[in-house]
Amino acid sequence: MKKLLLATTATLFAGAAFAAGHGTEAKVGVILGFTGPLESITPMMGDGAELALKEANDSGKFLDGVMLSPVRGDSTCIDAAAATAAAERLVTTDGVVAIMGADCSGVTGAVLSNVAVPNGVPMISPSATSPALSTAEDNGLFFRTAPSDARQGQVLAEILTEKEITEVAVTYTNNDYGKGLADSFQAAFEEAGGTVTLSAPHEDGKADYSAEIGALASAGGEALAVFGYTDQGGKGMIQASIDTGAFDTYIMGDGMYGDQLLADLGADMEGSFGTVPWSEGEGTDMFNKLATDSGLNPDSSYTRESYDAAALIALAMMAGGEATSKAVAENVLNVANAPGEQILPGELGKAFEILANGGEIDYVGATGVELIGPGEAAGSYRHFTVKDGKYETVEFK
Amino acid sequence: MDFLNALVTLANFVLIPGIAYGSQLALGALGVTLVYGILRFSNFAHGDTMAFGTMSVILFTWLFQSWGLSLGPLPTALLAIPFGIVATAALMLGTDRVVYRFYRAQKAKPIIFVMVSIGVMFIYNGITRFILGADEQRFDDGERFIIRARDFKEMTGLDEGLTLKTTQGLTVVTAVIVVAALFWFLNNTRTGKSMRAFSDNEDLALLSGISPEHVVRVTWLIVAALVVVAGTLYGLDKTYKPFTYFQLLLPIFASAIVGGLGSPLGAIAGGFVVAFSEVGITYAWKKVLGYALPDSLAPDGLVQLLATDYKFAVSFMILVVVLLFKPTGLFRGKSV
Numbered sequence: 001m002k003k004l005l006l007a008t009t010a011t012l013f014a015g016a017a018f019a020a021g022h023g024t025e026a027k028v029g030v031i032l033g034f035t036g037p038l039e040s041i042t043p044m045m046g047d048g049a050e051l052a053l054k055e056a057n058d059s060g061k062f063l064d065g066v067m068l069s070p071v072r073g074d075s076t077c078i079d080a081a082a083a084t085a086a087a088e089r090l091v092t093t094d095g096v097v098a099i100m101g102a103d104c105s106g107v108t109g110a111v112l113s114n115v116a117v118p119n120g121v122p123m124i125s126p127s128a129t130s131p132a133l134s135t136a137e138d139n140g141l142f143f144r145t146a147p148s149d150a151r152q153g154q155v156l157a158e159i160l161t162e163k164e165i166t167e168v169a170v171t172y173t174n175n176d177y178g179k180g181l182a183d184s185f186q187a188a189f190e191e192a193g194g195t196v197t198l199s200a201p202h203e204d205g206k207a208d209y210s211a212e213i214g215a216l217a218s219a220g221g222e223a224l225a226v227f228g229y230t231d232q233g234g235k236g237m238i239q240a241s242i243d244t245g246a247f248d249t250y251i252m253g254d255g256m257y258g259d260q261l262l263a264d265l266g267a268d269m270e271g272s273f274g275t276v277p278w279s280e281g282e283g284t285d286m287f288n289k290l291a292t293d294s295g296l297n298p299d300s301s302y303t304r305e306s307y308d309a310a311a312l313i314a315l316a317m318m319a320g321g322e323a324t325s326k327a328v329a330e331n332v333l334n335v336a337n338a339p340g341e342q343i344l345p346g347e348l349g350k351a352f353e354i355l356a357n358g359g360e361i362d363y364v365g366a367t368g369v370e371l372i373g374p375g376e377a378a379g380s381y382r383h384f385t386v387k388d389g390k391y392e393t394v395e396f397k
Numbered sequence: 398m399d400f401l402n403a404l405v406t407l408a409n410f411v412l413i414p415g416i417a418y419g420s421q422l423a424l425g426a427l428g429v430t431l432v433y434g435i436l437r438f439s440n441f442a443h444g445d446t447m448a449f450g451t452m453s454v455i456l457f458t459w460l461f462q463s464w465g466l467s468l469g470p471l472p473t474a475l476l477a478i479p480f481g482i483v484a485t486a487a488l489m490l491g492t493d494r495v496v497y498r499f500y501r502a503q504k505a506k507p508i509i510f511v512m513v514s515i516g517v518m519f520i521y522n523g524i525t526r527f528i529l530g531a532d533e534q535r536f537d538d539g540e541r542f543i544i545r546a547r548d549f550k551e552m553t554g555l556d557e558g559l560t561l562k563t564t565q566g567l568t569v570v571t572a573v574i575v576v577a578a579l580f581w582f583l584n585n586t587r588t589g590k591s592m593r594a595f596s597d598n599e600d601l602a603l604l605s606g607i608s609p610e611h612v613v614r615v616t617w618l619i620v621a622a623l624v625v626v627a628g629t630l631y632g633l634d635k636t637y638k639p640f641t642y643f644q645l646l647l648p649i650f651a652s653a654i655v656g657g658l659g660s661p662l663g664a665i666a667g668g669f670v671v672a673f674s675e676v677g678i679t680y681a682w683k684k685v686l687g688y689a690l691p692d693s694l695a696p697d698g699l700v701q702l703l704a705t706d707y708k709f710a711v712s713f714m715i716l717v718v719v720l721l722f723k724p725t726g727l728f729r730g731k732s733v
Contacts, residue, residue, distance in 0.1 A: 174706065198681070198699060201706055207631070207641035208418070211679045212705045214410035218681035219699055231533070236636070244409055245546020245558040264535070 026323035028053060028313055029090040029121075030070045031101030031111065032306075033077030038103055044300035045126060046072060049100045051294055052310035052348070059349030061356065066323050068314060075102040080110035087115040098313045098328045099123040100306065105130030105176050116141050122329040124312055126305035131180045134374055143332050145305040145312070145369055147277060147379020149177065149253075153184030155275050155381045155397045156225070156251060157192050167195045168251065169221035171212065171237050173228035174201040181227045181253050197221045204232035209240040217246035225251040230258035235265070242268045250274075254381075262389055269386045278382035278396065279304065279367040287345040287366030304366035305377075311348060312336055315363055318355045336371045338362045398555070403688035405557045409546070415669075415676045417565040417634055420572035423668030424627035425645065426652035427579065427661055428620045434596040434659035435616045436497070438510030443624065443649060445521035448642035449488060450621065451628035452529045454481035455536045455637065462538065470540035470563065474629055481629065486621035492517055493617055501613075518643075525639045533638045539563065557688075564634040575626055576665060579619065583661065588615050596659060644709075648675070651712040655719050657726025666727055671712055679705045 030049050032042040053068040062068070071094045073086035083102055090096045099121055102108040108128035116123045117139055124143045125133075131150035136142060160168065170186065172178035178201065186196045198219035202212050216224060224247040228234025234256050241247045242265065252274030262269055287307060291298035298304065313328055315335040320327025335351075340360030343351040351361045363369055370378045383394040425447065432440040440446075457477035467473050500513055543566050546558025583589040588611075595602040595612045603609060628642065635641075652671045656663025682700035690696075703711070719726060 200704065203706070205638065205640060206644075207635035207638060210410070210414040210418075211676050211708050214414070214676070215679065215681040215699065215701055215705050217410060218406075218684040218701075220684070239636075243560060243562060244414075245549075245560050246410075 025067045025069055026317070027069050027071050027090075027094055027096040028310065029073055029087065029094070029096035029099040029101065030310075031073040031075045031083065031087055031090065031099055032103045033075045033107070034072065035074055036077035036079070038077045041301045041303075042103060044297055044303045045103065045306040046070075047294075047296050048291070048303040048306035049126070049310035051291065051296060052307045052345075053314065055290075055346065055348050056311075056314040056352070059352055061349050061352040062314065063318060063321070063323055066317075068323075070100075070310075071096055073101075075104065075107045075111070077104040077107060080107050083107035084110050084114045087111040091115055091119045091121050096121065097323060097325045098317075100310045100313060101125060103127045103302070105133060105180075109133060109136055112136060112138055112142050119325075120329075121325050122313075122332070124309040124332065126309045127302040129180075130176050131184050132176070134376060138374070140375075141329050143309075143312070143371060143375035145308045145365075145367060145377050146302065147377045147381075148184075148373075149181040150184040151379050152254065152275055152277070152381060153181060153186075154188040155383070156185050156253070157188035157194065158397065159273070159275070159383055160189060160194060160251070161192045165222050166193065167197060167221045168223050168225050169197045169216040169219050169247070170199040170225045171202050171216060171228070172199070172226075173233055173255070174203055177255065178227050182225075185225065185227070185253075202228065202233040202237055204229060206233060206236065209233065209236045210244065212237060213240040213244055213246050217241070217244065221247070223247060223249040223251055225253075226256055227253040229255045230261045235261055238265060238269070257384070257391070259391075262386065262391070266389060270389075271386065273383065273385040273394070275381040275383055275397070277379055279380055280396070281368060283344045283364045283366050283368055290346050298366075307345060308363075308365040308367050308369050311345070311365055312363060312369070314348065315343075315351055315355070315361065318352050319361075333371055333375060335361055336363050336369050399688045401553075402555055402557045403685050405549075405553075405555055405559050406688065407685050409557065409559045411673075411676050411680055413559075413561060413565055415673045417562075417568045418676065419669035419672030420568050421627055421631045421634070421668075422645075422648055422652045422672055423665040424572055424575065424623050424630070425649040426656065426664035426668050427576070428623040428627070429649055429653040430656070430659055430661060430664040431616055431620055431623075433653070435592060435612060436510070438507045438514060439650070439658075441511060441514045441646065442518040442521055444643045444646035445518045445525065445639070446485065446489065446621075447624050447628035447631075447645065448525045448639040449521050450481050450485040450625035451632045451637055451642070452525050452639075453484035454478055454625060454629045455529065455534055455632070457481060458536045468539060471567070472537050472539045472564070472633055474536055474633055475567075478625060478629055481625045482622045485625050486618050488521075489617045489621050490614065493613065522639070522643065529639075531639055533636050534632075536637065537564065537633050562634065564630070568630045568634055571626060571630060575623065579623075579661065582619075588612075592616065647709065648672075648712045651716045655715055655726055657728040660726065660728040663726050663728030670727075671715060674715055675708055675711045678702045678711055679708050 030046050032045050034042050050070045053070050056062045057067050073090045075083040102111050105128040108125050122141045127146050129146050129149045131148050134148050170182050172182035182199055226234050238250055250272040254276040257276040288298040312332055316328040316331035317323045319331040319335050340362040343361050343363045345366050354361050372378045381397045384391045385394050429443050454474055454477045457480045458474045461473050540563050543561040543563055546560045549559045591607045592612050648671050652667035653664050655670050656667030687695045
């Protein structure tokens with residue numbers, strides 16, 4: 001007992017001394033939709049982010065021993081009021097200096113304008129892809145490791161131009177994601193000289209899409225671009241089109257990428273193609289190994305982006321020399337982009353050392369991070385085509 | 398040739414889907430109208446009863462499929478329908494015994510019955526989700542198409558294709574058989590006549606010795622059969638998802654009211670009116686007109702009266718217009 005007491009006091013003293021010397025702890029908010037439509041992938045995303053923070057702590061080289069501790073908040077993905085409240089609590093009560101999140105585009109915009117900007121807290125979202133966020137009023141506080149869908153629209157338009165398809169009909173799921181992607185695609189495609197005969201939304205969760213397909217078929221086009229979800233209206237639209245023989249070729253956005261789609265629709269999808277954000281290379285391999293070693297599933301959607309977002313927060317703090325919001329906001333772009341020594345997942349310790357010695361780094365991370373424009377990932381996309389009932393990679397763009 | 402192309406396009410995108418959808422709505426509306434005519438309330442649990450019935454058919458279909466039973470080119474679900482009807486009838490008779498009979502004994506007002514049926518709706522809702530979940534299920538098998546667009550084009554040499562799905566053909570044939578059987582039953586059997594008498598004038602019917610409980614029981618049985626057939630055909634032709642069945646409530650009620658609540662013939666007419674309005678008003682007529690009219694008159698725009706997003710608004714519009722101008726419906730049902 002005496003020993004225990006002694007030990008406890010000693011630890012307390014040590015802790016106190018530590019605190020006096022280094023300011024001990026910096027909190028980082030992890031705001032993701034732990035409940036709601038994305039609840040199946042957010043636990044892995046949260047773990048991915050916390051993996052990076054843990055790595056920073058374990059390296060022992062982070063800002064003379066400041067410990068980064070994650071605080072989770074629930075964005076719900078769809079309820080802007082709930083997400084704002086959660087973020088508000090994290091910022092004012094827990095005192096987080098930076099936010100890794102949020103996940104869905106709608107709530108991310110809400111948290112940004114209601115909490116992050118008024119409090120001057122920077123945010124790095126791993127998964128918000130709406131083009132509208134590129135132009136959001138952010139005072140330089142918003143970054144994302146996921147590419148904007150504006151980019152995907154351009155990539156798709158490029159592919160169509162290469163394939164010499166000049167006339168398509170477009171259908172999109174009636175929400176921020178679908179509308180954003182459809183608009184950016186249409187703009188890029190028309191600029192490249194193509195024609196969109198009709199851009200019509202569809203509602204998810206309906207049983208019958210024959211009326212929608214009828215209108216699109218009447219408008220005509222060489223192919224039908226579907227920007228929806230693979231298990232929702234997007235699939236329904238393709239099914240209805242196959243049933244009526246309206247279109248033979250489908251152009252698919254990232255939401256349509258899924259094995260179930262091919263299993264259900266089979267041979268009729270032959271020759272259709274699309275894009276999906278994809279990363280490959282040394283960084284991805286490193287992360288896969290790192291994640292697998294920690295019992296994480298690296299293939300789950302946006303886990304890599306989450307790791308990168310959290311790693312960028314830590315690196316920006318190190319580059320700024322202090323664990324503050326200001327340091328993060330000012331240094332994210334510096335550490336993410338060239339010039340500097342390339343940093344892969346698992347090399348955060350090395351990066352801290354370089355930064356401590358006044359050097360520069362270029363964080364590559366799990367997804368080949370390159371922040372462009374207002375601080376969003378350039379993103380690389382996999383152009384796939386359906387061949388023999390399987391997705392086949394054509395190229396990376 | 399152009400005229401044929403116009404006709405084929407019209408058939409492919411408007412006529413065939415409209416007829417199939419109309420038949421499904423008509424079967425659903427018949428159930429609503431029977432309950433309204435005899436039990437005298439609007440049964441809001443109808444959509445979810447359909448979901449439950451279809452679920453039982455799906456479960457039996459899977460069982461048969463695991464036994465290796467099949468109907469060749471026809472979907473196995475047809476075999477499972479009778480079993481689905483038995484399960485659904487048991488559920489409905491049970492509900493009547495436990496819930497509705499209590500309120501009948503109290504001579505509750507129709508609006509109370511409607512509220513009760515909403516409660517029943519939520520319970521059915523829960524049962525279906527508890528057993529099968531809320532996700533989409535596929536249970537169709539056999540040959541998917543009678544005519545495929547590509548084959549049709551090759552066969553006829555026309556520019557436009559025509560598809561006819563097995564399920565669409567099946568829907569129409571089954572609907573005709575079921576409706577014929579129902580009308581024969583209502584007009585030619587003792588029970589059917591007593592049902593009509595009960596519907597026309599309850600007091601007179603009671604005086605002439607018709608047992609109300611018997612009539613009610615038979616009504617539920619018939620409604621169970623209609624609901625399961627309608628639900629299964631809809632699920633085969635489109636997709637099965639409990640939530641979409643709940644949403645079907647609106648077009649089904651619109652059909653029943655347009656035709657005249659309580660009038661079986663009206664329910665059928667109403668089903669087709671609603672289906673064709675939904676498909677026709679939201680259809681872009683550009684292609685059809687482009688073929689049918691001379692080149693100088695061919696339209697540049699889409700010639701679409703209403704964007705497809707407003708598809709469900711069409712049922713609402715019809716509902717409002719009919720209630721305003723002809724509250725008893727096309728076939729003189731009871732006013733709401």
